[in-house]
Amino acid sequence: MQLLDGKVVSAAYKEQIKKEVEERKAAGKKTPHLAAIIIGDNPASRAYVGNKVKTCGELGFNSTLVEYGTDISEDELLTKINELNNVEAVDGILVQLPLPKHIDENKVIATIKPEKDVDGFHPSNLGKMMIGQDTFIPATPYGIMLMLEHYGIETSGKNCVVIGRSNIVGTPMSVLLSRNSEPGNCTVTLAHSRTKNLAEVCAQADIIIAAIGKAKFVTADMVKDGAVIVDVGINRIEDATRKSGTRLVGDVDFENVKEKSSFITPVPGGVGLMTICSLMKNTLKAADNK
Numbered sequence: 701m702q703l704l705d706g707k708v709v710s711a712a713y714k715e716q717i718k719k720e721v722e723e724r725k726a727a728g729k730k731t732p733h734l735a736a737i738i739i740g741d742n743p744a745s746r747a748y749v750g751n752k753v754k755t756c757g758e759l760g761f762n763s764t765l766v767e768y769g770t771d772i773s774e775d776e777l778l779t780k781i782n783e784l785n786n787v788e789a790v791d792g793i794l795v796q797l798p799l800p801k802h803i804d805e806n807k808v809i810a811t812i813k814p815e816k817d818v819d820g821f822h823p824s825n826l827g828k829m830m831i832g833q834d835t836f837i838p839a840t841p842y843g844i845m846l847m848l849e850h851y852g853i854e855t856s857g858k859n860c861v862v863i864g865r866s867n868i869v870g871t872p873m874s875v876l877l878s879r880n881s882e883p884g885n886c887t888v889t890l891a892h893s894r895t896k897n898l899a900e901v902c903a904q905a906d907i908i909i910a911a912i913g914k915a916k917f918v919t920a921d922m923v924k925d926g927a928v929i930v931d932v933g934i935n936r937i938e939d940a941t942r943k944s945g946t947r948l949v950g951d952v953d954f955e956n957v958k959e960k961s962s963f964i965t966p967v968p969g970g971v972g973l974m975t976i977c978s979l980m981k982n983t984l985k986a987a988d989n990k
């Protein structure tokens with residue numbers, strides 16, 4: 701078994717992005733600028749956005765963090781997005797999801813100017829991705845593609861099972877892996893909560909992408925010997941041996957599945973780090989597109 705190490709791969713990409721930003725600045729071009737909007741005090745969302753803003757600083761990007769309480773109205777949020785749409789200096793805008801129930805996520809995403817939608821969630825960008833046009837690829841699936849490419853994982857002709865059909869991860873992942881490109885050319889099965897005999901479906905997979913948000917859901921009996929395992933989950937579970945009383949685990953039962961896999965991503969230290977990295981790549985692309 702070999703680890704698909706997000707620390708190593710993201711460090712290499714971040715180094716490359718940092719260098720490009722330095723070159724841009726030396727050539728008198730504008731500094732990439734990401735604006736992040738966070739609503740409420742969900743600790744996980746706060747941590748993710750904090751990391752995105754911190755990474756901007758490390759790579760020489762400018763960033764703006766806009767914070768609201770859960771009492772913000774949908775109108776106020778849409779007004780803020782429109783304002784950022786019109787700020788020339790801002791290249792990328794992201795609104796951290798999930799949103800409070802009274803705010804319509806679809807409306808929010810559709811309000812972000814597609815040219816600044818560095819999450820790649822706008823219907824026009826997702827549509828372009830579907831038909832293989834150049835656009836912003838959603839950060840998590842994009843990060844997974846970079847990871848597979850970095851480790852030279854053979855995907856062509858392989859059976860890939862993606863578990864979970866979210867707009868953010870599972871659905872775009874299934875599209876990217878079935879494309880006629882490298883990585884890609886997989887025969888993809890998109891499994892979800894209504895899939896029958898999921899264990900048997902997974903046991904046929906050369907590559908499993910687990911994105912269902914259930915701790916240790918993928919167990920060793922569901923995995924074929926030598927399979928490549930990519931774990932998108934970040935779940936907090938109780939652990940009395942830790943000072944905090946909790947720890948993070950993925951959607952895969954790592955300790956048991958690792959024995960059967962050829963490659964596997966750890967949690968933490970796997971896909972999550974790649975997600976931030978691809979968000980930065982998208983923001984640099986947005987600045988470049990100007």
Ligand code: GUN
Pocket residue numbers: 794795796797798819839840868975
């Ligand atoms: N919530 C979970 N993942 C993401 C992401 O990639 N982008 C945004 N904006 N919110 C998220």
